[in-house]
Amino acid sequence: MATYEYRCQRDGSFDTILPIGTAGMSTHCPSCGGRAVRVFSTPGLVRTPTALRQAVDRAERSAETPDVVSRVPGGRPVRRSRHPAHARLPRW
Template sequence: MARYEYRCPQDGCFEVTLPIGSAGPQLRCVVCGNAATRIFSTPMLARTPQSLVGAIDHARRSAETPEVVTRIPSRSRPARWRPARPGHARLPRP
């Protein structure tokens, strides 16, 4: 079963669940009975992770208006490695 979306000129969009491949180009509106035209929408858009949507939006914004840097960033030293447990520091290293 698949969901198909139709648009009625009077009542707007609605979805119907039909077997795959059985949806026609027109269907009767579930509210008023007028002819509704099948429309094609992007599938599973609501399941896109929010972090991915944010990254795509950020990339799109930075392509059009990149951030301007006024100074060179300071050099930061890499964090010193510390063992999770203090006893591990005394173990021989490979």
């Protein structure tokens, strides 16, 4: 069995599972019954690792609604030099 993608002008894209090689160039939309044409897209052969998928999902969500933080994450202690010339350097 293979998954075929079709696009209806009214309802958008939907998938249909059919035996390999039996999909036509058009079919009926399951929502409205209208004509839907076949869309040729890349096959889903590779499975994305869970950690990568979660990172991509977080990045996509933060594009619209970024997380607000109250402090810099990490909490590393600040290392201060005791050299007298370093005291004259600008601080950020």
